[in-house]
Amino acid sequence: MDVKDLIARVYPVSDTHGCAKEAITTSQYCVPPPLSDGQPKEVQCGREDREATEPPEEVDATASEYDGRPFIEIRFSKIPRSSHGVVFGCNRKSDVVLPNLPCLSHFHFSLTFDERRQFIVKDLGSLIGTEVTYDTKGTGTRRNFTWIIGGNEKAHQQGKIIIKIHKTVQFEIVAFEHDIDSQSYIDKVERFCQGSATAEGLLDGLNIPLRPDTQFATGAHTPGEGPIYLREMIGQGGFGVVTYYWDVSTGHEIVVKRPRDDMVRMFLRKGVNSAKTEAALADARGKWRREANNMKNLIHPNIVRLLRVIDDPYPQLVLEYIPGGPLSQLENITISESMLVLTQCLSALTLMHENQLAHRDISPNNILVKSLEPFVVVLADFGLSKDVAELRSQCGTGRFIAPEIFEDSSDRRYSAAVDIWSLGVVMCEMLGILPAYRKHRDNLPKNVLGSSWCSIVVGSLEELYHRRPDSLKRFLLGSMLVLSPERRCSAQGCYERVKELPRRIVGEEACDRIKDVLWREATVIYSSDIDTNEQSTVPLGDVGDVNDDGRSTDTMISIDPSSRDDGARRKFAAAQPPSRQSEARSSLKRPTTKMASQNPKLKRRGRASISQSGFLDAQVDQEAAEAEALLQIFPSSPRRS
Template sequence: MGDTNIIARLYAWPPHNRLAEEAIKRSGFAVSPLHESSIAPPFGRTEGLVTPINPSAGITLDQSLNPHIRISFNHVPKTSHGLVFGCGKQCDVVLPDERSISAHHFSITFDEQYRLIVRDLNSTAGTEVIFGKDVGHISAKFPRRNFQWLVEGSCRMPSSKVVIRVGLKLSFYLVPETQSMPQTEYKMKVDNFRQGSGTAQALFASINTRLQCQPQPVVGAIASKQDPIYQEMVIGKGAFGRAKYMWNVSTGEEMVLKEPINESTISPAWLQRWKEEAYTMRKLHHENILKLLHDEFWPRPQLFLEYCPGGPLTGIAHELSAVEILQVLQQSLAGLQYAHKIGIAHRDLKLDNILVASRSPLKIKLADFGIAKSDAQLQSVCGTPPFMALDIWAMEYPDKARYYTKLVDIWALGVVIYHLLFGVPVGYGPELCVKIVRDLRTYLQTNRGTIAEFLAKYMLRLQEVDRSSAAACYRGAMALPTPNDEIRGSTKASADCNSTAEDTLSETNLLDWLQGSTRPGTRKRAAGDARTSECRSQPRKRNISTKQRDDNSSGCGGSTSKLCSISDEEWNLTQLPTEQSTVTQTDLSGLFW
């Protein structure tokens, strides 16, 4: 077992760099595993190089056999500024007297959150820390003064390679050690390291004075506290936009940048859509809705969003228990009822747009309000087809008086939960909507399920007037008992939920409703409801034509070119087998009507 007190190792970069190796050999922390020769006396600003360098051939950095500085909890720095590097004689590690190296140039220490950092001590020429793939490009000039870098990276972008560049000729390769000691012991040792031995009061005072002054920067140095530095990585990409993970190297802050892929294709209309999305998200402040941190529109649209480390719900869909699926339902409804309350319809709820902020405890956030809109006037055919409600598909039929409401979100969320319970529903368009309702009803005739019954009663209803509001669904979901649903894979669910021959009925009723006829027994819209047209902003995935009235459908699992049939009885799916009902263990009727 290795020495748990080792914090990091510092090597010359590139390997056998003359200045860096000489500085390492002359420090009091030098380790030379293969060569036990005596360490040369230290040098400072008034001293030059004394001992010639004779690097041994065949020794690689990966073998950890080159001379290096071992930074350890066993060797406490002289001051609370950490292990100080510079050409001043009192520094912990004395660097050669070069024009671009300050008396107290940089230090390696810990921040208040016990994270290993490199900090520039307001040096004249600045310090640069280079991560990962950029290590080979040490000629780039981005030094910072009075700046700090978290050298171990983030969970998503751990730093396997870190180079510290001091001036033009001197660079070090830093290799942090993985700590395996108990957290309490680790924090105690870090506190002791940060406190320092207090044996160099003059050095401490000199560094404090330097940190408070503002020396004139040289060419190439950048005022560090003005502009943050981010490590970036593309984590998602679509036809027109992309999402970048961004990690602040100084604070550790994580965020996601959403921006267009090609700036040259940003038309005024597209720019307006970006602005509308930002405007919508600025109004949303809820723990279960992804937060917009800030936005910029020059020279291109950029939305900086909260980062959820768990990624989309799709990634953990297969491992969720019934209790966790209920939590997804409850939290999604919490965010949805808030959005609906302030008049915003999401219109694109799906597994990919529900993000996991934490796994244990499970916490989710609704994301991607790119096609969200005020719920007053909705007519666009938009969304993701498997999650689109029948009322959205109805917009394929030319009827200027028709519109849909924010209750399409209730359907979409119901399909999300259906997916988590039974797997991916197979089909497309209006017939998929009918298939989901029919299969769920068929399943509940022979099975029990707290969540499944809730979906069938209040959310997965073909007609929007039969769906409950987000607020009512939220109250009902929060009142549900511990769920007894059996989580089924898509294959088994498909077999158990297969439609029977008795379900194959005339499709005329569905077509009549799609074309505007009012079905018997359904509630009508209030006479004062607004019905104005809206441009259809999304291309149609499929056109449902009246020619299909002559087609015959033999069930929901057949060709997607035919509409599934549905009877008058199936339009009213409120009757569930009460002897199997678990929802009735808690009286929810007063919560909905």
């Protein structure tokens, strides 16, 4: 079988009337079942005593639910008769002729490609519409609508895609993966979409009169309107719920952040709540508006983009989707990549602080990986961001909180320098030199835990520096991890200083100074004990387990967290629907269970940890050169657009 020529296979979904099967078997695209030779096997009854016992027949490992079922094959080499692709309909001119049911249209839907060369199901203006579900998700009939079923990572991750046009007429489609950026694929798609018919071909007139027994759909049979999204809850905590959305027509990916379920329920009961509850809702709405306003002013390549703000019936922030998930769940971070995290976050903080805003919750959970090649991260979760003139409350995440936030004083005031401290602790976490936080947390009373922990971080780094000094540790101790906030360097100052570190590595004195400059404990240096569910110390409350009341499942504004009970973003990505292995799917290169595999840019190159004693200078030079090359993508000052 030429897999590069195969686009998809379409199987009938079993029904008592056999309507879908009849449509498949009578089509010119039909292929006989792979395990059916049409001849019944001869069965020998009985055996002579002297005959040797024959071994049992081997079980075919490729046997699956598809075997024995008829199907049609859509191939690049079999050009359809029209530019509409392979057409399903009741008219005899259709490529797959559907049963003569009153509710079905002459030309109901087709299988073709969109302008992005994604394989799609396209409703051709049918009367009752078409429904395409992905593992039972994305329900809803639509007319003049398209559904992506191939040529897209998300579509290929779905275990079962069903096309439904009637309760007795349903098809399952299995699309094969291709390199959609290759010139060969592009050329084949163009030829397929042109069709082979002349101007007087198959669908010259989609205005063919309706059959007399066909009536327009009414009532419950009327197709819906608006986009359809596949949704996954990828995070939740004290401040709200984060849900991932994939548009089945465009393939666009977004993230929507909204309040907790109990707050949503109260927002939806507006007008019947008590005065106290209404006051609390007004305060909550104000906090969401402040976060939105803060993000509107932060246009930067290393800050997650705010796409849209929805205020009614409850606050929602529509954000760009970052495919790599949180930094806390990315393994095998190299020295050069950790330097990029530091540089990019400092660049983002420079813009924030110039706008008189402090993030106040810098941690690996709030630094998201946008791509690995090139390595790009973005700051996210601005729920605690605030004007620097109003910084007084205790907030942040565990081990990353700055010492001045722990001060027990009614007059407590601090500055945006808290972000510099937190990012310095994140850097130690990536380098694998942060002391065990849990151990100290369990052994110290709460009233001294914070300040004591900060002193432990500095003391541990100082001890490491005295044992083996280098410029990176010296930079962290002198510019970022300084107990006195007044002596900490600004974000702009740190950005300029850290930019010079890799330049020294590959400069004229590289051979003489390499041991003094580059951190050398390991090439793979990030094996974190961080709790990815660690939340801010100032939660708004616990998340409930209820659904949004009375909301439609087809529109983006409606969020139903019960549709998925996944926790963190990585858990969502790692729990993609399992692929079924069969002869029909045997050639598919299915993604792994890592989130990084969803995007070709996020394929982590594997590296083994190298001990200090076995670390060669040649490897250091290679790592240094990589650091310099990667950092060249940044200008001498932070970018803001």
